Amino acid sequence: MHGGKKIVWRCVSRLHKKDRNFDCPARTVTEADLHAVVVQVINEVCVKQELYIPQLKANIEKMLGDDNSGPVAELNRQIGELEQQILQRTRAKQDCDDLGQEVIRLREEKYQLQLEDATKESTRQKIAELESVITEIGGKVDEYEEALVRKLIERITVYDDYFTVEFKSGIEIDVQL
Numbered sequence: 001m002h003g004g005k006k007i008v009w010r011c012v013s014r015l016h017k018k019d020r021n022f023d024c025p026a027r028t029v030t031e032a033d034l035h036a037v038v039v040q041v042i043n044e045v046c047v048k049q050e051l052y053i054p055q056l057k058a059n060i061e062k063m064l065g066d067d068n069s070g071p072v073a074e075l076n077r078q079i080g081e082l083e084q085q086i087l088q089r090t091r092a093k094q095d096c097d098d099l100g101q102e103v104i105r106l107r108e109e110k111y112q113l114q115l116e117d118a119t120k121e122s123t124r125q126k127i128a129e130l131e132s133v134i135t136e137i138g139g140k141v142d143e144y145e146e147a148l149v150r151k152l153i154e155r156i157t158v159y160d161d162y163f164t165v166e167f168k169s170g171i172e173i174d175v176q177l
Contacts, residue, residue: 006030006031006032007030007031008028008029008030008031009028009029009030009031009034009158010024010026010027010028010029011024011026026158026159027158027160029158033177034156034163035143035144036144036177037156037163037165037175037177038144038149038153038156038165039141039142039143039144040175041165041167041173041175042137042141042148042149042152043140043141044173045134045167045171045173046134046137046140046141047140049131049134049135053130053131053134057127064120064123064124067117067120068113068114068116068117069117071113072110072113072114072117075106075107075109075110075113076110078106079103079106079107079110082099082102082103082106083103085099086099086100086103126168126169127169129151129168130152130167130168130169130171133148133151133152151168152167152168153165153166153167153168154166154167154168161176162174162175162176162177163175163177
């Protein structure tokens with residue numbers, strides 16, 4: 001294809017190597033090769049979904065563990081007790097700053113546990129979305145589809161002799177090209 005144009009992908013740091021004194025060693029990749037890699041990994045996951053999906057769900061559930069409803073309930077109980085003590089001290093015109101600080105600390109701890117639960121739920125939703133998209137695809141993907149890639153792929157890392165494709169669900173697949 002001499003004299004013609006082709007689309008290539010390269011590390012953005014190559015554009016700024018003079019400014020940053022860093023020369024990225026990653027090779028340039030043609031868009032056609034990148035598309036071929038993406039189609040290959042999507043097909044691998046679709047064809048082997050009975051292998052990937054249960055394994056992925058098991059790994060995610062093991063990693064996520066139980067929710068924090070028990071610890072949150074315990075914190076609510078402790079906060080309630082401290083609030084009662086604050087009321088008693090306030091009625092007795094006693095200092096209760098220490099109890100107030102402890103309530104604030106426990107509320108922050110509760111918030112962090114609730115945030116952790118929300119993150120776990122978001123991860124579970126991503127897995128369900130991946131499973132739904134893969135099931136929807138059904139068979140084999142014949143060509144690159146931008147919309148499908150945006151739903152499934154988080155990142156593609158280019159190495160000298162292979163690519164690592166990371167799905168939004170956390171599945172990583174290495175591909176030689």
